[in-house]
Every structure is written in structure tokens, then in C-alpha cells.
Amino acid sequence: MTSKGRNPVMSPDAARSQHGDVATLTSQGKSPLSMSQTNDPRIKQHDVAAYIERLTGDLRAMSRSVDLDSLAYFLEMARLEASLQVERLGRSIDGRATMSDF
Numbered sequence: 001m002t003s004k005g006r007n008p009v010m011s012p013d014a015a016r017s018q019h020g021d022v023a024t025l026t027s028q029g030k031s032p033l034s035m036s037q038t039n040d041p042r043i044k045q046h047d048v049a050a051y052i053e054r055l056t057g058d059l060r061a062m063s064r065s066v067d068l069d070s071l072a073y074f075l076e077m078a079r080l081e082a083s084l085q086v087e088r089l090g091r092s093i094d095g096r097a098t099m100s101d102f
Contacts, residue, residue, distance in 0.1 A: 046089040053082035 026083035057080035 040093070041088055042093050046086060047095060049082045049085040049089060053079055053086055056082060 056075045060072050060075035060079060063069075063075055
């Protein structure tokens, strides 16, 4: 945290070294990408959207528990968007896609 109370901007390389990259997380089984053994991009998108929905829900709950209301609000918006994508992609995968899905 900086002296002004903000988190410093982190370069992509620094973020990878601190948190690992997607390929590393996937190989460790920490991502839904490792669950999809298919070449269908819709299934991979669905799995990632579902994972993001779960994560943002957890993050929102954490934010609310310490009264970070604005952050909780934006995380809820991200969770809702991920939820919509899960639903849309699920219909597409099942063959029940409608014109509004495109």
C-alpha cells in the first residue's frame, strides 16, 4: 500500500510473479479451464464464467463483511454479469439458443 492509502499499480510481470499466470494455475487445478477437456470454446467460456460467478460472490461477501459497500456493489454487478453469461452459454451449449443470445 502506498503512503496515500492506495494499492500501487502492478505491472503484468510483477502480478505473474506474485500470483502465478493462468497456465500455472490451470496446471495446478485451480481454474475451471482444467476441467474442460474439450475443444468447444462455448464450454470453456461457460466454465470460466461459472468460476468467475462463484469467485465474485465470495469476494462480494468478504467486502460486505468489512463494510466495503462500493466494492461489494461492483463485485455484485460482475457476479450478475457472469451469471447471465453462464445462462446464455448454457442455452447455447444445450442447443436452446435464441436470437437474443447473439
